[in-house]
Amino acid sequence: MIGKIATPLLAVLVFLGLWELLVWVNDWPNYKMASPSDLPPAFWKYKELFFTMGWQTLWRTVAGLMLAVVFGTLIGMVIGFSKIARDALYPLLIGFNAIPKATLVPVISLIFIGQHDFNTVLMAFMISFFPIAVSVGIGLSTLEPEYRDILRALGATRFTIFRKIALPKTLPEFFGALKVSATLAFIGTNLVEIVSPHGRGLGALFKSGETNGDYPLMFAVLIALAFLGIVLYYAVVFLERVFAGWADREGT
Amino acid sequence: MTENLIEIKGVTHAYKTASGPLPVLDGLNVSVPEGTFAAVVGPSGCGKSTLTKLVAGLMKPDSGEVWLHGELVKGPRKTVGMAFQNPVLLEWRTILDNVILPLEIVAPKMSKAKCVARAMELLDMVGLVGFEHKRPSELSGGMRQRASLCRSLVHKPDVLIMDEPFGALDAFTREDLWQTMRDLRRAEPFTAVLITHDLRESVFLGDQVIVLSGRPARSQYVMNVDLPEDRTLDVLFTPKAADMLHRLRDQIKIAQGRDVEAHS
Ligand SMILES: Nc1ncnc2c1ncn2[C@@H]1O[C@H](COP(=O)(O)OP(=O)(O)O)[C@@H](O)[C@H]1O
Ligand SMILES: [Mg+2]
Numbered sequence: 205m206i207g208k209i210a211t212p213l214l215a216v217l218v219f220l221g222l223w224e225l226l227v228w229v230n231d232w233p234n235y236k237m238a239s240p241s242d243l244p245p246a247f248w249k250y251k252e253l254f255f256t257m258g259w260q261t262l263w264r265t266v267a268g269l270m271l272a273v274v275f276g277t278l279i280g281m282v283i284g285f286s287k288i289a290r291d292a293l294y295p296l297l298i299g300f301n302a303i304p305k306a307t308l309v310p311v312i313s314l315i316f317i318g319q320h321d322f323n324t325v326l327m328a329f330m331i332s333f334f335p336i337a338v339s340v341g342i343g344l345s346t347l348e349p350e351y352r353d354i355l356r357a358l359g360a361t362r363f364t365i366f367r368k369i370a371l372p373k374t375l376p377e378f379f380g381a382l383k384v385s386a387t388l389a390f391i392g393t394n395l396v397e398i399v400s401p402h403g404r405g406l407g408a409l410f411k412s413g414e415t416n417g418d419y420p421l422m423f424a425v426l427i428a429l430a431f432l433g434i435v436l437y438y439a440v441v442f443l444e445r446v447f448a449g450w451a452d453r454e455g456t
Numbered sequence: 457m458t459e460n461l462i463e464i465k466g467v468t469h470a471y472k473t474a475s476g477p478l479p480v481l482d483g484l485n486v487s488v489p490e491g492t493f494a495a496v497v498g499p500s501g502c503g504k505s506t507l508t509k510l511v512a513g514l515m516k517p518d519s520g521e522v523w524l525h526g527e528l529v530k531g532p533r534k535t536v537g538m539a540f541q542n543p544v545l546l547e548w549r550t551i552l553d554n555v556i557l558p559l560e561i562v563a564p565k566m567s568k569a570k571c572v573a574r575a576m577e578l579l580d581m582v583g584l585v586g587f588e589h590k591r592p593s594e595l596s597g598g599m600r601q602r603a604s605l606c607r608s609l610v611h612k613p614d615v616l617i618m619d620e621p622f623g624a625l626d627a628f629t630r631e632d633l634w635q636t637m638r639d640l641r642r643a644e645p646f647t648a649v650l651i652t653h654d655l656r657e658s659v660f661l662g663d664q665v666i667v668l669s670g671r672p673a674r675s676q677y678v679m680n681v682d683l684p685e686d687r688t689l690d691v692l693f694t695p696k697a698a699d700m701l702h703r704l705r706d707q708i709k710i711a712q713g714r715d716v717e718a719h720s
Contacts, residue, residue: 350544357512358561358611359532368557372548450548450591 238423246420247428253409254428260405261393262432264321268328269389269436273382276333280340281366290345301334305392309399320403324396331392332385339381343374376451379444386436394429406432459526461647462488462511462615467520469506470672480506481517482672488664493641493648495658497704498668498676499712504651507673508619511649512536525614534562537608537646541620543600545592545607552588555579555606562611578606581643582636598629602636609640616648623653631689634660638687655704656692659683665700667707677707 220240226232227239234242247254279297283290305327312323347370355365397407406425413421445452464486470477480503488494498504509515510522513532522529524536537558545554555575559566579585582602592600601621608616622630634657641648652658658665662681669676679700683691691697 348542348544350540350542351546353509353512353514353540354538354544354557354607355561357514357532357536357538357617358534358558360561364561368560369546372546375548448548 234419235417238420242420243424243427246418246424250409250421250424254406254424257404257406257409258428258432261390261397261407261429262436264324264405265328265386265389265393265432265436268325268392269332269382269386271325271329272333272336272385272389275329276336276381276385277340277378279333279337281344283337283341284344284370285362287345290341297334297337305331306395306399309396313396313400320396320400323400324393324403324405327396328389328392331395332389335381335384335388336378339377340374343377344370347373375448376444379440379448382440382444383437386440387433390429390433390436459490460487460523461490461525462486462494462649463521463523464507464511465521465523467510467517467522468672469503469510469515469517469520471506479672481510482674483520484668484673485675486666488647488649490647491645492663493650493661495650495652495662495665496668497652497655497658497665497708498673499670499708500653502668502671502711503673504668505619507668508538508617508649508651511615512538512617534611535614537611537613537616539601539604539608539616539618539621541623543592543597543604545600545603547592550589550591551579551584551595551603552576554592554603555588555610557607558611575606575610578609578640579603581640582606596629598625598633601625601633605633605636605640609644609646612644612646614647616646618648619651620653621650622657630654630657635689637661642686655701655708658704659697659700660687660689660692665704667704667711669711670713676711679703 224239224241227237232239238246279293283293308330309323309327312326316323316326351369351373352365355369360368393405394407394410397403397405398411400408402408403411406429410422410425413419413425464484467481467484468479469481470479472478484503484507486494486496486507496504496507506515510517511524511529513522513529513536516530524533545551546557549557552572552575555578556571559571559574563571576585576588579588582605584599584602584606587595587599587603592603595603605621608618622633625633638661648661650658650661655665659681665679665681666675667677667679668674681700683694683697692701
């Protein structure tokens, strides 16, 4: 138990130590690379901004991710249950996913002018629903027929079969995809925050650091983003334990 | 009492495949009297699993009729229980909750306590008491198949349809399960259709053994198993059983399209 917390913590400390050493040995100036010891002052100086902007980034990411869960699951159900829908939608989905999302930022900001919150959530959603849709789709379409038949033979409806068998059976794949999607959603949120003029959130804070030549601030934002990413990831891991813990064969 | 619980009349069926229709059943007739056990054997790929799906109402035949209890089968019905070679237990449920599953569909208003009592009654009969709170992954293959049998019987079906349920088990475990099957039937009579590729299994459990021809399958040979009701495994070593096994083996060879060896 202690090892579970101490080991990663130690790894982080070693990482920070090496980083500090690297900057010190090379005698890099701040504009080249800030060192970890520059970061606490930067955090302290802008602590209110970090809280408000961090909160902005977090809620938009989570909102986008939740949209991705809802729509991704719906699309996954459609392509999982219907072969025709699968054939029709796969090329579209893959094509859409292949578009670099940065190119969509000007597009959506022109469609929804000034709707910064909305645009950010939308981008987080667009970038993160694909893994969920594919994993749910594959999970459902590869369900062994016998699993379906044990309930179908009793006259159960398709929805009951989905709820009692197909859905729980795909949960491990779903959570695997959700971990990837959570990270992607962060990228989507930040993309819009950085690129939009007069944006808010940690991405905008990063941009203001860049504009003002405040290099420790820029690095501090990166660390804050990494921190939020870790928090969100472990939130997903926690949910996975609760809802799909049965799939974990460790120790049995 | 002489009424046939299952009546399959002239059933013909073909699957639509990329290379045209594949005829699987060809004018198949099968009658299973109420409370009896029909074992079905036949060459691999001849249409045995298709037959189980038709009886369960999961598919409709191209032509011909399937009757259960004097009613024409048009779709799935709650009075059927199914078991497969793969026990298909749900990993996220305990053994107890797996056994209860059909009751959630068939009797959604039944109280939890009653469901548990019913499931435990069956788990007791198959010797799984003490394992009810375990996950399927913690049980051996034989125990999982026992749990699967409990699940297929928990809602007291009229008809139990089994598609090679013991096919993946080792010989000793398989014989244990034959005896469990016999005991379950004695405790709660039901009509059964058992698909198997084990002739000894068909003779030990069956009241009649139906040999299907090669694809497209017809009923090629029907043998009444005239052995005592209460069989023990020893019965398989009697001359009578040996003779029946011999006849079945000859029929399988014919079904496979090979000549019967000349009897000495
Ligand atoms: N859904 C299906 N579509 C097309 N062909 C099928 C389908 N299911 C089974 N078949 C074919 O029909 C034949 C009979 O199958 P099955 O009833 O499973 O045989 P058995 O259980 O006796 O081995 C096999 O040749 C099989 O390949
Ligand atoms: Mg089969």
